Amino acid sequence: MKLYLSTDFEGTSGIVAWEQIIEGNAEYEQGRRLLTAEVNAVIRGALLAGASEFVVNDAHHYMRNLHPQDLIGRATLITGKHKPLYMMEGLDSSFDGVCFVSYHGSIGAERSVLSHTYNPAAIWEVRINGTVVGESGLNALVAAHYQVPIIFVSGDAVTAQEAQFIAPAAEKVVVKESIGRFASVNLHPEVACERLRAGAEQAVRRFAEMRPPAFSLPVTVDITFQVADMAEMALWIRGVERVNGRTVRVLGENLLDLYRTFVTIVTLTRSLVDR
Secondary structure (H helix, E strand, C coil): CEEEEEECCCCCCCCCCHHHCCCCCCCHHHHHHHHHHHHHHHHHHHHHCCCCEEEEEECCCCCCCCCHHHCCCCCEEECCCCCCCHHHCCCCCCCCEEEEECCCCCCCCCCCCCCCCCCCCCEEEEEECCEECCHHHHHHHHHHHHCCCEEEEEEEHHHHHHHCCCCCCCEEEEEEEEEECCEEEECCHHHHHHHHHHHHHHHHHCHHHCCCCCCCCCEEEEEEECCHHHHHHHCCCCCEEECCCCEEEEEECCHHHHHHHHHHHHHHHHHHCCC
16 A cells, blocks of 8 residues: 655644744754654554555645655655645555644644644635635645545544535544643643554554545635735636635535645745745
8 A cells, every 4th residue: 555645844743932843943853753743653553553654745834844764764865945745745545545644723723732724924814615714625635636535634622523525534633622722731742653553554454444535526716815915916827716805715526736826825825925
C-alpha cells in the first residue's frame, strides 16, 4: 500500500504559538521535534498494518520543517517551495490513501489553535458548495480529482469535526483540545504519538471502507477576503467572479483546476499584505 502524507504543523500536540512553528524563532526547533515525532508515529502505525511506501509532503510555511534523515519507513520527502499543488504536491492516482497530519481548524472556527485558511492575513472565510471549509476541505479537491480516499486526519477536535464534510469514514485522532486561538490542553507527546500510531494502523486496516471525497458538480468555491482590495486583485485571474465587495467565486467541474485557481488567488493576494 502506498500512502501520501500532507503534513501541516499547527495540529501537533503542544503547539499553541506562531513562534513554535515559524523558522528562525527560538522555539522552532522544539516544535519541529514534536511534529517529526507525530509524523513518524503515523508512518509507524501504517507500517504495522501493512503499508509499504510513503510520500510525505512538508506543507507548512516555508515547507522545510522535516529533516529527511529523521523520517522512518524510508519515506520520500517533498520539501521546499514554491509547489504548483502546494499542500497536495506529489499526489496522483497511484496512491491508495491520503493522510492529513497535524492539521488545524478553519479561520472562522470558534475554538481552534492557530486557526486559519491558507493565509490568515488575506482570507476571512472559504466555502465549498455553501459549506465553510478549512485547508482539509480545499485539499480534498485534489484527492477527489485523483480518486484517492482520505483515510486519516489528526489535529484538534475542530479539525476532526471539519473533516467530516470530506472524509466521514476516515480515522480521526484528536491530540489536543483547543481553549482558544492561542491555548489548548495538550496530550503528552508520548501519549499523542501512541494514539496517532494506533489511529494510522486502524485506518489502513479499515481501508476497504474508505471512499474518495465526493462533491456535487459543478463545485462552487467562494472566497471572502479581509479587505475589498484583495477581491479586486483576485479578479485579475480568468474565471473568477465577484459576489460582493470582499467575496469572489470560482465555479467549475474540474476539481484540480479549481484548486489550482485557489492557490493562484492565495499567492497573488499575498502581495497586498503589508508585512
